[in-house]
Amino acid sequence: MSRVLVPIEVLEGKTVPPGLMSLLGTMDVTVLGYHVLPEQTPPDQARHQYEERATAALEDLTEEFADAGGAADHRLVFTHDREQTVRRVAAETDAAAFAIAGMTGDVDDLLVSLSGDVDLDRITEFVIDLVDDRDIAVTLLLAGESDEASSDRLATAAIRLREAGIETDTSTATGSPFDALLDAVPGHDAIVIGEAAPSLRSLVFGDEAKRVAAASVGPVLVVRRDEASEATEP
Amino acid sequence: MSSEPTGTNIEGEAPDSEPVVETDEATITDDAELERTLGLAGGLAIGIGTMIGAGIFVFPGLAGAEVGTAATVSFGIGGVIALLVALPTSELATAMPKSGGGYYFISRGLGTLAGTIIGLSLWIGLVFATAFYLVGLGFYALDALALLGITVGVSPGAVVSAIAVVAGIGFTVLNVTGTENAATLQNGIVALLLSMLVAFLAFGMADAVGLVDAGTPPGEAQNVWAIGPIMSVAALVFTSYLGFAQVATVAGEMKSPGRNLPLAMIGSVLIVMMLYVLTIFVATSVFTQDALAAAGETAMVEIGRALLGTPGALVIVIGGLLATMSSANASILSTSRAIYGVSKDALLPGWASRINLKYGTPHVALGLAGGPVIVLAATRQVQLLAEVASFLHLIMYGLICVALIAIRRDEPAWYDPDFVVPGGPAIPAAGALASFGLIAFMNPLSIGVGIAVSAATAGWYFYYARDIGLKGAL
Numbered sequence: 102m103s104r105v106l107v108p109i110e111v112l113e114g115k116t117v118p119p120g121l122m123s124l125l126g127t128m129d130v131t132v133l134g135y136h137v138l139p140e141q142t143p144p145d146q147a148r149h150q151y152e153e154r155a156t157a158a159l160e161d162l163t164e165e166f167a168d169a170g171g172a173a174d175h176r177l178v179f180t181h182d183r184e185q186t187v188r189r190v191a192a193e194t195d196a197a198a199f200a201i202a203g204m205t206g207d208v209d210d211l212l213v214s215l216s217g218d219v220d221l222d223r224i225t226e227f228v229i230d231l232v233d234d235r236d237i238a239v240t241l242l243l244a245g246e247s248d249e250a251s252s253d254r255l256a257t258a259a260i261r262l263r264e265a266g267i268e269t270d271t272s273t274a275t276g277s278p279f280d281a282l283l284d285a286v287p288g289h290d291a292i293v294i295g296e297a298a299p300s301l302r303s304l305v306f307g308d309e310a311k312r313v314a315a316a317s318v319g320p321v322l323v324v325r326r327d328e329a330s331e332a333t334e335p
Numbered sequence: 336m337s338s339e340p341t342g343t344n345i346e347g348e349a350p351d352s353e354p355v356v357e358t359d360e361a362t363i364t365d366d367a368e369l370e371r372t373l374g375l376a377g378g379l380a381i382g383i384g385t386m387i388g389a390g391i392f393v394f395p396g397l398a399g400a401e402v403g404t405a406a407t408v409s410f411g412i413g414g415v416i417a418l419l420v421a422l423p424t425s426e427l428a429t430a431m432p433k434s435g436g437g438y439y440f441i442s443r444g445l446g447t448l449a450g451t452i453i454g455l456s457l458w459i460g461l462v463f464a465t466a467f468y469l470v471g472l473g474f475y476a477l478d479a480l481a482l483l484g485i486t487v488g489v490s491p492g493a494v495v496s497a498i499a500v501v502a503g504i505g506f507t508v509l510n511v512t513g514t515e516n517a518a519t520l521q522n523g524i525v526a527l528l529l530s531m532l533v534a535f536l537a538f539g540m541a542d543a544v545g546l547v548d549a550g551t552p553p554g555e556a557q558n559v560w561a562i563g564p565i566m567s568v569a570a571l572v573f574t575s576y577l578g579f580a581q582v583a584t585v586a587g588e589m590k591s592p593g594r595n596l597p598l599a600m601i602g603s604v605l606i607v608m609m610l611y612v613l614t615i616f617v618a619t620s621v622f623t624q625d626a627l628a629a630a631g632e633t634a635m636v637e638i639g640r641a642l643l644g645t646p647g648a649l650v651i652v653i654g655g656l657l658a659t660m661s662s663a664n665a666s667i668l669s670t671s672r673a674i675y676g677v678s679k680d681a682l683l684p685g686w687a688s689r690i691n692l693k694y695g696t697p698h699v700a701l702g703l704a705g706g707p708v709i710v711l712a713a714t715r716q717v718q719l720l721a722e723v724a725s726f727l728h729l730i731m732y733g734l735i736c737v738a739l740i741a742i743r744r745d746e747p748a749w750y751d752p753d754f755v756v757p758g759g760p761a762i763p764a765a766g767a768l769a770s771f772g773l774i775a776f777m778n779p780l781s782i783g784v785g786i787a788v789s790a791a792t793a794g795w796y797f798y799y800a801r802d803i804g805l806k807g808a809l
Contacts, residue, residue, distance in 0.1 A: 138695055139513065139694070140668070141510050141511075141513075141671060141696045142690060142695055142696055143587060143588065143675055143697075144362075144370065144587070144588065145362070145369055145675075145679075146434075146675050146679075146688055146690060146697060147695070148364065148367050148369060149351060149679075149688070150689070151690075152367050155367075156366050156367075177366060178361070178368045178369070178370055179367060179370065180369075180370035181370065181588070182370065182372040185372060186370045189360055189361070189370070
């Protein structure tokens with residue numbers, strides 16, 4: 102099974118919505134409890150004060166994920182830099198994707214963005230693994246310049262999902278991939294995007310993530326790029 | 336020899352230690368990981384940012400007034416001593432990349448008594464250094480007001496004190512409540528300062544060697560090429576080099592510590608040494624001793640004015656404000672790290688390292704840093720503050736060198752530094768001798784205050800922590 106990393110700001114009282122837990126029931130999950138410290142505070146100092154409370158909260162969460170289906174474990178990190186921590190732990194656990202938690206009930210409709218320079222194979226594989234044999238409908242979204250090559254990519258991806266028995270729609274849009282994604286959000290419960298699509302990169306961290314979260318309310322799963330093949334690609 | 340700390344303090348608290356695994360990216364304990372987030376640039380910014388305020392913006396007038404151009408040698412000697420200590424510190428830091436810096440190495444290498452004296456003296460030494468930077472800031476703020484055409488009334492001295500105290504309170508409060516990422520700001524300030532200084536010095540050098548004539552007054556400073564006065568000035572200006580070891584107080588947060596710690600410590604000493612020597616050369620070429628003495632703490636502003644007119648003075652005033660601020664702020668941060676290192680080993684009560692629930696900052700330690708700073712800053716005793724700070728740091732530097740020799744001899748199983756000082760015991764031995772030797776050239780009053788502080792910390796050890804064993808522990 103693929104692994105999904107679920108970063109959670111564990112001491113801020115953040116929790117994982119039940120909808121995301123059941124959506125990830127087909128996956129192995131690593132709950133990454135993190136606590137971001139101002140630079141005045143050495144991480145070790147925070148560990149002394151907060152470790153027990155954080156570990157207790159993480160153990161509860163991990164148990165809930167395990168009850169929802171897949172194998173689950175947890176890591177606890179004290180850091181000055183959230184992004185660096187998420188990337189490091191994602192690489193170390195070889196996670197296929199990481200989650201940005203958002204509120205959702207049961208997930209019936211999944212929006213999958215293929216816009217931009219994303220690794221199509223990894224995204225389709227991930228979606229197939231994620232949906233498994235559940236009754237979840239998928240909308241594939243492709244925004245940006247429409248040409249033959251890109252509509253081919255969209256069609257190929259749709260065929261592979263349908264072959265896997267997943268109910269699949271396709272949708273295209275022109276203009277900014279980000280706006281197109283936001284426009285397509287209504288009617289879907291969760292979003293899957295690829296990491297490092299140029300116009301979506303800042304979406305993972307930074308203000309746009311908040312905009313997507315605010316617009317969609319639902320959780321976002323970010324499929325990681327294959328770092329090993331990255332080096333060989335031009 | 337055990338590899339765990341032993342014993343408890345008078346309140347029954349034991350040193351807090353857990354086996355950890357260090358990687359280049361994180362420190363891994365049983366249940367948690369501590370991310371390493373500082374890169375080489377961040378480390379250099381801490382080192383340079385702490386050091387640069389004093390050496391360039393406060394001392395040229397004071398040092399040039401004493402010995403003229405010979406002060407370049409004083410700064411050079413200070414730099415060489417700093418290097419002799421930076422090398423052993425680097426070796427120890429790569430073997431023990433943990434918060435606490437010099438205190439940690441000495442307590443592990445030489446035992447709890449030396450550790451307590453140094454740990455607490457480091458705290459107080461940093462307090463003196465911070466107060467010194469704040470007084471420098473006060474003098475620059477006064478000049479800034481003068482440039483803006485605001486003249487202060489009868490007692491400019493009181494205004495300097497007031498500004499230093501307000502700035503001290505401000506930095507402490509900012510550090511307790513501020514959660515914005517000040518590291519980026521600090522890096523930016525250091526980069527800006529360096530480029531301003533390089534441009535200014537390039538022009539000053541051209542004037543000094545006669546390539547351009549900015550119409551500066553003739554007459555170089557009267558030079559005193561005698562070993563005694565040169566060494567005595569070196570002892571005074573050594574405060575300009577307090578800062579490279581502060582890099583070791585954040586060793587636990589440095590990425591790839593085996594590579595970045597030595598580069599940051601040695602690199603920052605080399606960079607500031609070059610800048611200091613050039614600055615002093617320019618300063619003493621432009622002004623006579625009398626003029627430097629008259630201009631005092633902010634002589635650099637007059638030098639900027641002589642070279643480039645009012646814009647030159649403005650550049651130096653802004654630079655001086657930025658540099659003294661960055662030094663003061665970086666030192667307050669290091670102080671709180673130093674207190675944490677000592678408190679973790681139960682040499683201070685555990686509450687000293689509590690973290691504020693609202694802001695997530697170590698408010699007690701920051702208060703223990705900022706409180707005494709404010710009192711000392713009000714005294715306005717630039718020379719005394721600088722020398723006591725140097726005294727307390729020099730004791731630590733000397734003992735770091737001794738600790739290196741001791742640890743190499745004892746060879747604990749865990750001792751495996753990535754960076755090894757070449758030449759066997761020669762460099763640490765020279766570093767120790769030079770550090771202790773420099774103290775002899777200080778003003779007797781400064782030595783007296785320094786010894787009193789050390790004696791008080793030793794007294795604290797016998798009262799509070801004599802049952803704790805740290806030697807050889809990890």
